[in-house]
Amino acid sequence: MFSKFGFSGSSSFFKNLGDGIGKGLFILCAASGTILLTVGGAYAGSYSFDTNWNATSNFWPCAWLILYNPNSALIGGGLLFLFGAIGTYKDQDRQNKKMNQLVTENEELNNTKSELNSAQEELQDSKSRIISLHGELVQTWLKGMSKMLQLDSNSRITIYYEHDEEFYLLERFSKNPTYAKIHRQKFPLNQGVISKAWQHEQFIEDKCPHSSTYQDYVDYLRSSYGYESEKISSLTMHSCRYYARAIIDADIHIGVIVFESTEINFFDNDLCAKIGQYCSEHQGQLSKFVRDSLSFDKEVNIKKKGKGISVEDDILQTMEADV
Template identity: 60%
Template sequence: MFSKFGFSGNSDFFLRLGDGFGKGLFILLAAIGTVLLSVGGAFAGSFKATQGWTSVSGFWDSFSFILFNPYSALSFGTIFFLFGAIGTYQDQSKQNKRMSTLEDENLKYTETKSALNTAQEEVQETKSKLIEKHNELVTTFLKGVFRQMDLDTHARVSLYYEHDEEFYILARYSANPTYSKIHRQKFPLNQGVISKAWQHNCHEEVKCPSADDFEAYKQYLEDTYQYESDKINALAMNSCRYYAKAIVDADVHIGVIVFESTKENFLDEDLKEQINSYCESHQGQIAKFVRDSLNFDKEVTIKRSGIQLSVEDDLLKELRGNHE
C-alpha cells in the first residue's frame, strides 16, 4: 500500500511533493514580503525609534522591539520579497528552458516521424511493385502453359494457393479476355473442384452437363460441389470440364492449378497426360510461385491482426516513452 507514496517501487510521490513545495515556497515568501513591506510602510512614518528604544528594558523587550517594528518589517519584507522573486524567476527560467527543450524534442520527433512515414511509403510502394511483377511473372508462366497445351478460347488455366483456411487466386490466363478476368479473390476451402483436388491430389470433372441446359448444369454444381445458387448465376465462365492438380511442396499441399473449359470434349487422355507431365516437370517452379505469394499474404495478415513488425512503430513508441 506504501508503494504509491514512494516507500517502495518506482513511485515519484515525494519527488513531486518536494518539487511542488519548493515552487510554492518562493511564491509564499514573495507574498509575505509584500505584506511586510505594506505594513512597515504604513507605520514607518509615525514611528519614533529613539523614543521607543529608551522605553524598553531587559533582553526580551529589546529583542521584541528590534524584531517587531516598522523598520524591521520593511527590512524583512525586502529580504523575503527579493528571495521569493529571485526564486520564482529562477524557477520560471528552468520551466522555460524545459519547455524549449521539449519543443525542440517535439520538432525532432515530428521530423523523424515524417521521414519514417516517407520511408515506409517508399517500402510499401516497392512491395506493391514487387507483388505486381510477381503476378505478371506467374501470368506469363500460365500463358506458356496455355500455349503448350494448345488450348482454345473456350478454356482457361488458374493457379490458387491456400492461406488461412481459404483459397486465393494467384493468377489466371485465357486466350478469351472475358474468361481471363478475376472477379473473386478468395474461395471456401471445402467447396468446388479446387477443394477436391486439394484433398485428393488430383480431380477431374467429366460428367457435368453443359451450360446449354443451365438448370441441369446448376443443379449438378449444387449437388456435387455445394455451390450456392447465386454464385453459379454470377459465374463469368460456365465450365463443365475441369482437371485440377494439387501443388505439393515437401509433401505439403500449398495450392492447386486448375484447367477448365466450357466444352464437353475438352478432356481427353492426351491432354491429361500432357498436363500431368508438364506439372510434374515444373513442380518446383510452380511451388515457388505459391510460396512467394504465401509470404506476401502472411505480412498482410500480420498487420491486420494488430501485430506490429514495423521499425517505424517501434521507434515512435520509444520516442513517445521519452516524452512521457
C-alpha cells in the first residue's frame, strides 16, 4: 500500500487533489466572499464599532473585536469576492485562449490532413501515369520484337513477372486485337507452359494438334495439361505452338516471356533459334521491364483500376497463353 506514495510511488492522488484545489480555489473564494458580504450586510446597519471598542479592554478581546465584526466581514468578503472574481476571470480567459489555440491547431491539423490527402492523390496519379508510360514502353518494345520476328496476326507475345508465388501479366502484344486483349491478370506459379519455362529456363510446345481437329486438340490439352473440355472451349485463342523463356536477373528467375500461335507452322524458318537469340541479346532489357513492374506494385494498381477477372479466369491455368 505505502509503495504507492513517496518519490518513487505510482499514486497520483495528491497530485489530483492539488489540481482540484487549485482549480476550485477562486470559486471557493468568491463563494466565501459572497457569504461574508451577506452576513456582514445583515448586521452592519445596527452595529456600532465605537461603542463595542470603548467597552473592550486587553489585547485579545480587542483583536477578536477587530476580526469578528460586520464591518470586517464586509471588507474581508469584498476582498475575497474580488480575488475570486478576478481569479475566475483570468482562469476562464486562460481556458478560452487554450480552447482557441486548440481550435486553431485543429484547423491546422485538418488543413495538413487535406494537403496530405491531396499530395497522396497527386502521388498516386503520378504513379499511375508512370505505370501507363511504362506499359506503353513495353508494348512498343514487344511490337518491335514482333515486327523483327515477322510474326503474323495468328500469334502473340506476353510478358509475365513473378510476385509472391504467383505470375502477373505485365504486357502483351498481337497484331490481332482479339488476341491482344487482357482478360486475366494473375496466374498460378506451378501450372502450364509458364511454369515449365520458369522451372527449366525454356519450354517449347510443338506437338499440340491444330484446333481444326478439335477433338484431337481437346484430348491433347486434357492429357498434357489437365484441362477440362469446357475450359478449352472457352479459350479466346486456341494456340497449338508455344515458346516460353524465363527472364533471369543475376541468376534469379523473375519472369517469363511467352510466344504463341494458333498455327502449326509457327516454328518454320528456324523461328525458335531467332527467338532464343533475340531474348538472350535483350535479357537485360527484359529484366529491367520486370524489375520496374515489381517496383510499381502492379497488383495494387490492378485493384485500384478495378480490373476484374473474366470468364476465362481459370482457363489457361497452365498455358498462360490465353487469358
